[in-house]
Amino acid sequence: MTVSKWQEVSEPLQAEHDDVVIGAGIVGSYAATLLHQRGRDVALVDARFAASGASGRNAGFVLTSQRETYPTLIAQVGRPAAREILDMVLDNVARMRALAKQYEVPWEEGAIHLAETQADARELEEWARAFAADGVEVEFAHGDPYGAGYAASLQVEGDFMVQPARLTEAIAAASGATFYDHNEVYRIESEGQGLIVRGRRAHIRCRKVYIATNGYGCDMHPHLRRIVRPVRGQILITTPVEP
Template identity: 30%
Template sequence: MTVSLWNRLERPEDIRTDTLVIGAGIVGIGCALELQRRSVDYRIIDRLHPGAGASTRNAGFLMRGAADNYAFACDTLGRERTRALWAWTEENLAILREHDIAALSTYRATPSCLLAITDNEAAELTRSAQLMREDGFRVDLLESHTDTPWRHPDARLALINPDDATINPRQLIDTLAARLTQPILTHTDAFAIDLDRADHILIHTSRARIRAQRLLLCTNAWTAQLLPDYAHRIVPNRGQMLALHAPEDHPDAPALSFAYYLNRGGEYLRRPDPDTIIVGGCRRHFETEERTLADATTPALQQSLEDFAAELLAHRFPVKARWSGPMAFTADGIPIVEPLPENPNAVVCAGFTGHGMSLGVRTARAAVDLALDHTPPPLPLLN
């Protein structure tokens, strides 16, 4: 979203705070909660409203891991970094549970199932389970199951993360935002940052001038709009989803005991309530078209989602909703958490490659440590 000349004119309001958080998604709210826990004066702003980006447009998977699978991650990131990344996602869910999300009406302790439908992925998941057990992670490997996706003729085996969960992401964001002692300044678009001042950082917004000692930029897919130098490192990618009307009392209702990932995470589905199945993915077939911030669905990709669901669920259920959401990809799939070279008190925390729900609040704590104490993450985890 651009900011017009009229909204750039000097505003009478002048706000001062110790730390400003830009972006009120899962990561920005996580930063604000951590600042609050550490008794730091803060303000948090968002160009629209809490969770307006990917944080309320995802499938609601609270899943361990952040790559195609553990073996693939070990091959590409290294064993130590992969072990740290998977532990990071377990800590992320533990932090969320500290905020009593397990008491929310849409929270479900739902194991995730990485279902292989090719021999190559089956071999990777078999090796993943072995490596994960060696590294101390709880994991199961199934060769058969009664769930409907297992009737697919190419279903081989599945890796089960037994301690994962699912949730309505809108309810999660609203619950976390309600725990903040400072109100979120909504419809407040930051359009310029002055990092060169001697005693503070000056942030120009459509609502006020904000002077802060420290700055946390939790802008994910919109990072390059404020910091153009990040355009090649944090790349917007759109994810599309749909919801099927598939009531459990339907004669062809599919059985779904798990939250499913297929095709190395390229497609995914789960049942959030007795009447609905949500399906997402298929972007790998349209990578060029989906490298965008545009909030829109496209007929070709949506048709691919419908066909994928019909094949996997053995029935073509009617679609009740379609939507998209903006993700932010990095080259290696790891978030960027680093100070800006112009000012070490300004920290970027963005680029979650579709795993903000699994990494966001834990990574937010690392970003706050970096901004307040200049303490880097304890392991060579982050980008």
């Protein structure tokens, strides 16, 4: 980001830690937790507050899936690599469930994928077969379980929904890191063998910086401008539907 001359010459807090994690979303908060568990002195920094970005604004789905369907992923990277990614996803789902239980965050078992067309139904069926072949428990059915005109449905064992903002807040609070909220970072500088993270409220000297700002990563470091692009998503929330 850019900063005015008046903002830059204000008197920020001077601090020093082993590591700085920028972004107090679920990834940054959990990264800070893991670093602290390894004996590191960690600073967790956010421009606003924990879960103020995408981690507190998403649908809360914790699913055994990626952006692509599993058959598409296999076609892109080959089955061995796809299986390795699947194993990481399964581990992530299990960890998320364990964290929700540990911090007593509201969560609800189950999720369902619905096919609107016959072409979508065939894609769901291929997805189900590929998952089953690699040991994932699935339930695929032709037809509409809700009588609303859907062509097919797929349920994957272990999928669930969580209150994402509360989970992220709980992880951040228990991370063991020193939290610098409302400390928007405008520059990361090298200094000798270390780094300085310059923010509105604090300038923090450290050895390593971990950037966990999701789509905003492109503003944090020149390297990320080539590989990170913000994308907007939407969710629709309704009143509870009868099973």
